Amino acid sequence: MELTELGLDRALAEQATCGSGQRLARVTAVDRGRYVVRDEQGEVPAEPTGKFLHAAASSVDMPCVGDWVCVQYHDVSSHASIHDVVPRRSFLRRKSPGKNIDFQMIAANIDVAFIVQSCHFDFNVRRLERYLVMVNEGQIEPVLLLTKTDLVSAAELERMLDSIRAAGITARIVTLSNVTGEGVDQVKGLMVPGKTYCLLGSSGVGKTTLINQLLGRDALETAAVSGTGEGRHTTTRRHLVVLDNGALLIDMPGMRELGILSAGEGLDDSFADIKSLVARCRFADCSHNNEPGCAIRKAIESGELNPEHYQSYLKLKAESDFNEMSYVDKRKKDKAFGKMVKTVLKKDKRK
Template structure:
């Protein structure tokens, strides 16, 4: 494959020319698994590791390579393996709060053009979770498309109800309904995917992401798990990896996410809840809290039924979560910097 077939364009080439010096080549990260990397260039894929200099210079988890990144690498031993020296600036990204109590970012993937947010019509359908995914995708400057899978397990009326619930939540993203069993809707997804563009599949475990990749590719490129007697899928993907489809599109599969913590998602919230932002701009007072103030457009819209109350509560919950995690993250970074300064001072005193 040529690098252009791996998604390289003039923008990335310009960024890379400033970083990749003599002896370094450009490659794309195609897999990450517990700190181990696989990179690909026009000659093929090889394992790669980070240099000590890179690790020392990395200021936070955001600096670490992730699937989809373009990186400056040095090849060794007849290009059998490589070392990663630098990460080319990202044009788009997926990140979330790290799972658990630790307040930090976790990079998921980068340089994605379109994110397919996958929900199963049968067990997984949840508008509030869909809103969380949309915040993550919009924050990373990625175009979202919603995929409703397993339509063969629900009736037409139930599917229409789900579509209506999505639109009632102010979600304007494109929606495609499909079935991996009957094949209905799969061709529509294929038509959206263009050569040299990068796509990803986001969703819970067992919603049919891996099966869909095999459908899109026309053959079994990834292992799938058995489906239970109730129609509920099982988790199969264990690592994030990028695959090239026969039509030239690039697709990132990734494990299902149990936690979707929101951190520093200001723009993502505004884009995902654009209807609320637009209404808030119509309030009489610029600092309206949307409580008891006169002339509150938000309250008026809820009372008239123009704005879904549950949708607004979801916005408030996500905003509060993002703000709280942001304050905690800033505090953590201050403590980390203070600790780093203390260590440097102690080391200087010992010299």
């Protein structure tokens, strides 16, 4: 394959500053700190150099699936060393799971994110809003996929679609069934050769089954659904596959936690209707409580703005702001600790 067939465009190529003896390759798999990279010749295992690891300030600087990296091949190109990561043009990241306040990189250089929810057990507009904040923050186009339509009635499906639009979500929606095949061709039609797509969603919503449908064969392992129609988790690592039509698709494990961190632009893009209303308030510093001329309160009272949608915005904004403050404080402590270590080392050298 040519590098352009793996998703390399002119803008990314111009950002690359690989050293002598190094070549561009794309990270196609990450599993517990182990990497696989691919170039025109094929895939090989790879690992970051010690120099690269020393220069990485945080986990954000480490390679992730979809990254373009500068690599040096060894032993007749049987494995490679990663020397640098090309600046990303788009990304998926979230707050690290648990109490740790830090970023976790998920994937990079993605054109379209398919956000997958099952109509039967997983459908949740509030969770959908979280995914949209993540996708919009990373400068990625979102497309919503509602799967397992064969398990709900037409009336139930229509109510779900109405609730999405009532939340101010304007992204394209595709309804599909991996059982009947309805909607799968529509997803295929959205996928362009050389462009990179990803599947985001909880475990068991049918992501792996959909990939097999897109591939036209059972290339990836799936598990039988439970008695409730809920799927079982099968994907255990993030990896990139090439479809027969030349499109590139990243599969990844389901996410239990979707913490929001530093998502200012993503919130504004995902809640554009609220941002537009805020601009119409009489006072620039309106708190949207008791001030006269408040466009938010007026929109809620008239039914123009769904109050649950507004409360979701407030919750996500408060979470993002709180985590941002904690993250900045953590970085200050890390820098202070680093300075202390350097000072101690200098004193030791003088002795």
